[in-house]
Amino acid sequence: MKTIFRPKLIDTLKNYTKAQFYKDAIAGMIVGIVALPLAIAFAIASGVSPEKGLFTAIIAGFIVSAMGGSRVQIGGPTGAFIVVVYGIVEKFGVNGLVIATFIAGILLIIMGLARLGNVIKFIPYPLIVGFTTGIAVIIFSSQIKDFFGLKMANVPADFISKWLAYGQHFNLVNFYSLGIGALTLLIIFYGRGLPIRCRAH
Structure with a gap:
């Protein structure tokens, strides 16, 4: 009988040094x-x-490593889910996010048992690039509030509504936040010119 699921950790610990x-x-x-x-x-x-976010990364990291199928597999947060999570939290709250997470987990288990992982090769590359680029634009727009230090109680999840709300609050720019954000961008863009020994590895 073929084993459907066997964590790699079981075999790895046998000869662990x-x-x-x-x-x-x-x-x-x-x-x-x-x-x-x-x-x-x-x-x-x-x-x-x-x-x-901290608790999720720690708990999920342990689960992924313990139940994964590779001895070098790690699990961590991904920016692509920011858009989805923010929309759920903004509309249904944290309780709705917990329910959505359980449903997503069940669907992933079903797809794994059905061997649907190979379906990814049929998704066109332009679609993946477009999806990733769209996520990047949405994440960028979500950081405007903190970058400029805008004092806004709630930021709309909708893209257009979000930018309209920014426009209404741009007179409340916090120049300390703006300065720190601008300095960070300069370090990111021009840090590549630093000597190799000064760079992070």
Whole structure:
């Protein structure tokens, strides 16, 4: 009988050594340094509190690594879900997000059992690029409020309504936030010219 699901962790632990543990610990710390702040940022951009993103990244990271099918598999937050999560939270709240997450998990399990992962090869490349670009534009628009330090109670989820709301509050720009944001952009754009030893690896 063919095994439907067998976590790679079961086979990996049989011959696990201290040297492998040391390497995995270093890799885990590096991933954590990148993923945890990213999870906090994504949580804020998604309209929930920072600790929710932190808890989600930690718990999901352990589950993905423990139940995954590869010994080098890691799990972390992705910016593509910001748009979806923000829309759900804005309309249905955190409780609605929890329900949607459970439904999505059930659908993923069903698709996995049905071996539907190969269907991705039939999706055209331009469609993937267009989807990714659209997500990037929406994420960019969601950061305008914090970049300019606009004092807005609620930001509409709809793209056009969001920019109309920004236009109504641009007289409330916080120049400290704007300065920090501009400095960050300069570091990102011109940091490539720094000597290699000064760059992050």
